[in-house]
Amino acid sequence: MHHRLIGIGLAAIILTACTQPVEQAEPFQWNTLSGNPTLVIAHRGASGDLPEHTLEAYSLAIEQGADIIEPDLVMTADGVLVARHDRYLSTTTNISDRPEFADRRRVQGDRDDWWVEDFTLAELRTLRARQPRADRPQDFNDQFLIPTFEEVLDLAAQAGVATEPEVKSPGHFVSIGLDPGPELVRILRQRGLDGVGAATSIQCFEPGFLARLNEEVDTPLLMLVFPMAELDPSAGPLVPTVSLADMAAFADGVGPAKSLVMGPDGSDTGFIAEAHALGLSVHPWTFRDDQPVAPGVDAATELEWIYRLGADGVFTDFPATAVDVRDALAGD
Ligand code: G3P
Numbered sequence: 001m002h003h004r005l006i007g008i009g010l011a012a013i014i015l016t017a018c019t020q021p022v023e024q025a026e027p028f029q030w031n032t033l034s035g036n037p038t039l040v041i042a043h044r045g046a047s048g049d050l051p052e053h054t055l056e057a058y059s060l061a062i063e064q065g066a067d068i069i070e071p072d073l074v075m076t077a078d079g080v081l082v083a084r085h086d087r088y089l090s091t092t093t094n095i096s097d098r099p100e101f102a103d104r105r106r107v108q109g110d111r112d113d114w115w116v117e118d119f120t121l122a123e124l125r126t127l128r129a130r131q132p133r134a135d136r137p138q139d140f141n142d143q144f145l146i147p148t149f150e151e152v153l154d155l156a157a158q159a160g161v162a163t164e165p166e167v168k169s170p171g172h173f174v175s176i177g178l179d180p181g182p183e184l185v186r187i188l189r190q191r192g193l194d195g196v197g198a199a200t201s202i203q204c205f206e207p208g209f210l211a212r213l214n215e216e217v218d219t220p221l222l223m224l225v226f227p228m229a230e231l232d233p234s235a236g237p238l239v240p241t242v243s244l245a246d247m248a249a250f251a252d253g254v255g256p257a258k259s260l261v262m263g264p265d266g267s268d269t270g271f272i273a274e275a276h277a278l279g280l281s282v283h284p285w286t287f288r289d290d291q292p293v294a295p296g297v298d299a300a301t302e303l304e305w306i307y308r309l310g311a312d313g314v315f316t317d318f319p320a321t322a323v324d325v326r327d328a329l330a331g332d
Pocket residue numbers: 043072085166203224255285286315
């Protein structure tokens with residue numbers, strides 16, 4: 001009997017221990033506008049690993065877990081939107097090695113180069129992409145094509161990820177008779193990407209272009225800004241090129257240079273809270289494993305800072321790192 005009582009007592013202790021709630025860490029609270037985890041945006045694709053703005057770089061970013069891929073868009077002589085960051089071609093393609101194009105080089109502003117608007121899509125297709133940064137892998141140079149915007153959209157749709165295209169220099173293209181607006185709207189409408197819930201949002205540094213686009217489509221729009229001090233040294237370091245209040249009239253979000261959002265020690269400038277109060281999502285740029293925000297700060301630390309501040313998306317050349325840091329923070 002005595003033994004039986006001890007047995008019952010032990011069983012009760014074991015049962016109690018097993019039914020006690022297991023001590024769990026508090027789930028991480030995301031300070032984003034939606035309360036969802038920060039989105040990882042592959043800046044020019046996985047451009048830290050492969051030549052930027054190629055289908056291969058976008059595909060690698062998708063494999064690495066990016067939520068969104070970012071094509072920058074410029075226009076060809078025959079009116080096709082293609083993915084390139086710059087209007088000039090010498091730094092990201094092998095055009096300088098192509099004798100048949102030697103006489104197409106010309107000066108614009110202070111740059112002597114080959115310009116995308118002087119070439120048809122068929123001509124651009126004969127080029128191959130190159131890694132523009134000498135300190136990044138050069139092993140994939142001269143292999144990959146310049147993709148069209150529509151090819152990037154096909155890839156994203158197939159993979160089930162979103163896109164965040166940036167229209168580069170629309171004012172310049174309009175001035176030479178190559179307005180990117182109508183072609184962009186045509187593509188968005190044709191693919192059903194012209195609504196509020198589209199898996200695409202359009203970015204631009206030119207507020208006039210976005211305001212015009214806002215009249216034509218409901219696709220989310222992201223106003224890109226940087227410190228006004230870069231244009232006018234008398235402006236304070238935290239004054240953006242377009243005010244949040246002004247952009248709220250036509251944009252759904254803001255893409256700020258990260259210095260507007262966060263100090264080099266991770267301190268909060270208050271930018272995100274101000275934008276969120278206006279209903280604007282915030283996608284700062286650019287996070288790079290090989291370019292620390294300040295000496296001694298590694299990429300993971302910097303990403304954790306921006307996640308804790310509540311950025312809704314981050315542009316990064318290294319999506320794999322951004323996904324890893326996000327998962328670690330969320331306890332996944
Ligand atoms: O579009 C966000 C960010 O990419 C802006 O800078 O010069 O890399 O296009 P940039």
